[in-house]
Amino acid sequence: MAAVFLTLPSSPIFPPTARVHAGRRGVFVARASARAPMIAPMSEAMDAENGGRGQRNMPHVLTVAGSDSGAGAGVQADIKACGALGVYCSSVITAVTAQNTVGVQGVHPVPEEFVAEQLRSVLSDMEVDIVKTGMLPSVGVVKVLCDSLKEFPVRALVVDPVMVSTSGDMLSEPSNLAGYRNELFAMADIVTPNLKEASALLGGVSLRTVADMCSAAKSIHNLGPRYVLVKGGDLPDSSDAIDIFFDGEECHELYGSRIKTRNTHGTGCTLASCIAAELAKGSPMLHAVQTAKAFVESALNYSKDIVIGNGPQGPFDHLFRLKSQNDNVGLKPQFDANDLFLYAVTDSGMNNKWDRSITDAVKASIEGGATIIQEKDAETRNFVEAAMACMEICRSHGVPLLINDRVDVALACDADGVHVGQSDMPARVVRKLLGPRKIIGVSCKTPAQAEQAWIDGADYIGCGGVFPTTTKENNLTIGLDGLKAVCLASKLPVVAIGGIGPGNAHSVMKIGAPNLKGVAAVSSLFDRACIVSEAQRLRSVLMDASSRARLSV
Numbered sequence: 001m002a003a004v005f006l007t008l009p010s011s012p013i014f015p016p017t018a019r020v021h022a023g024r025r026g027v028f029v030a031r032a033s034a035r036a037p038m039i040a041p042m043s044e045a046m047d048a049e050n051g052g053r054g055q056r057n058m059p060h061v062l063t064v065a066g067s068d069s070g071a072g073a074g075v076q077a078d079i080k081a082c083g084a085l086g087v088y089c090s091s092v093i094t095a096v097t098a099q100n101t102v103g104v105q106g107v108h109p110v111p112e113e114f115v116a117e118q119l120r121s122v123l124s125d126m127e128v129d130i131v132k133t134g135m136l137p138s139v140g141v142v143k144v145l146c147d148s149l150k151e152f153p154v155r156a157l158v159v160d161p162v163m164v165s166t167s168g169d170m171l172s173e174p175s176n177l178a179g180y181r182n183e184l185f186a187m188a189d190i191v192t193p194n195l196k197e198a199s200a201l202l203g204g205v206s207l208r209t210v211a212d213m214c215s216a217a218k219s220i221h222n223l224g225p226r227y228v229l230v231k232g233g234d235l236p237d238s239s240d241a242i243d244i245f246f247d248g249e250e251c252h253e254l255y256g257s258r259i260k261t262r263n264t265h266g267t268g269c270t271l272a273s274c275i276a277a278e279l280a281k282g283s284p285m286l287h288a289v290q291t292a293k294a295f296v297e298s299a300l301n302y303s304k305d306i307v308i309g310n311g312p313q314g315p316f317d318h319l320f321r322l323k324s325q326n327d328n329v330g331l332k333p334q335f336d337a338n339d340l341f342l343y344a345v346t347d348s349g350m351n352n353k354w355d356r357s358i359t360d361a362v363k364a365s366i367e368g369g370a371t372i373i374q375e376k377d378a379e380t381r382n383f384v385e386a387a388m389a390c391m392e393i394c395r396s397h398g399v400p401l402l403i404n405d406r407v408d409v410a411l412a413c414d415a416d417g418v419h420v421g422q423s424d425m426p427a428r429v430v431r432k433l434l435g436p437r438k439i440i441g442v443s444c445k446t447p448a449q450a451e452q453a454w455i456d457g458a459d460y461i462g463c464g465g466v467f468p469t470t471t472k473e474n475n476l477t478i479g480l481d482g483l484k485a486v487c488l489a490s491k492l493p494v495v496a497i498g499g500i501g502p503g504n505a506h507s508v509m510k511i512g513a514p515n516l517k518g519v520a521a522v523s524s525l526f527d528r529a530c531i532v533s534e535a536q537r538l539r540s541v542l543m544d545a546s547s548r549a550r551l552s553v
């Protein structure tokens, strides 16, 4: 059924002259005082009180969207998605919908002036990183939003051009196409239409194939946004869930598994919110899109059999990570690049030489201050057993354990991730097998390899050999210059590897690349009589290098 648009009288709750709100800093008259300049001195004062320490800005997404009473889509989906990814989400509500798993029974737009007032309240005070838009019911609301963003600029704008719900109900005036095309798209960093929306934006062209989606993405890019994602959830006859990402030059085909489920209500809202959340955390665009897509796929997979409501399209569970036993995600925090600080790579040959077990080696390196461990080479059976034992040690110390090359071993022992080289399984495939929450590292010697690792969805790169080493024969040494070139080009955090120990770690960290997060060590830890004291020595050199770097900023 098509929903009816109701228009509210312009001041439904407060008379225009007496809008008094209880704000965080006491009661104030909204229009007169909710302005940015009043806020800055307050936060500076608080910062000074703390000596500049101890305060943390939480990444913050503002969603400007409609409320879905069924809570599968709209503002409710946005808040849950951001929350699940560890990002704060404020909400400006543009319309209230009466909606369930059957469809949309009614739409009640919020008056434009009150949308403007909500925008001012949030944007003037709360240091929003990213704005994400969903249902914008009228051209007037689009205009109000564009004006607000000009007054209070944010880091990026994600536009999900919601027009018709999956149930076929209108969520936006048809005339709004012009609002999107003429005003909002030019300000957008990314626009994420589904097939129907992309078609409507382009005057009704038919979109049935991946090639059609690519040319639609290019045409929408001409309307002004920096990036376009044409979503293929509704692509006919497709056994994969294929989305097309266009970056202004190239079309990337993003493949995911199509989950067989009725619970797909809100996938579009969730995807756009996850993109916004990842951007708020600092991810580059393609990485944000890939993480968002993986999140939707995992949430659908987890929720495929849940039953909420009796209609044809149910909601899914955004908070699956709090519950999933298999993922262990409630226990494991997401990858923290600072874990690369002192990266210990075990070596079975060295352990044999010094007659110590792998578990003793791992324990000693953690005791000496290693922040992440990579376990290398053994026979499969031994490898799995050793990895399981090491997992127990690492988990009890909160230190991630990665497995070198062997995705099967990592899966068998539920390790925190895998590190692959250029001739191993491609990171893209590893990501598919391990899912979005595991850590993936890739060895890279060149800027092109670093770029590919990022596109493939890796979390970090290992760069080297920086200096000659006996652990890898015929390994090309790239030197400090090579390391610097890769760091500068890499969008991912970097750990340097190859012949690094307490004697030269300082010279490595001194190259001064902000994304060089630490060093990996093999012989300088494990080919020594006392691993603990060698790790401590290396750690103190690294600490010294990082405090000097901070002082020189």
Ligand SMILES: Nc1ncnc2c1ncn2[C@@H]1O[C@H](COP(=O)(O)OP(=O)(O)O)[C@@H](O)[C@H]1O
Residues within 6 Å of the ligand: 166, 193, 194, 195, 231, 232, 233, 234, 241, 242, 243, 256, 257, 258, 259, 260, 261, 264, 266, 267, 268, 269, 271, 293, 296, 297, 300
């Ligand atoms: N059944 C499914 N399995 C896996 N991913 C899906 C499924 N349906 C949709 N998606 C993904 O969800 C995201 C939202 O797409 P889509 O459903 O087309 O958007 P909308 O909700 O706006 O119609 C896309 O990344 C799409 O590939």
Ligand SMILES: Cc1ncc(COP(=O)(O)O)c(N)n1
Residues within 6 Å of the ligand: 065, 066, 067, 068, 073, 074, 075, 097, 099, 134, 135, 162, 164, 165, 166, 167, 171, 264, 265, 266, 267, 268, 269
């Ligand atoms: C308030 C609101 N906003 C957006 C959507 C689109 O969601 P979907 O495309 O998944 O039906 C919706 N149904 N309701």
Ligand SMILES: [Mg+2]
Residues within 6 Å of the ligand: 162, 194, 268, 269
């Ligand atoms: Mg949608």
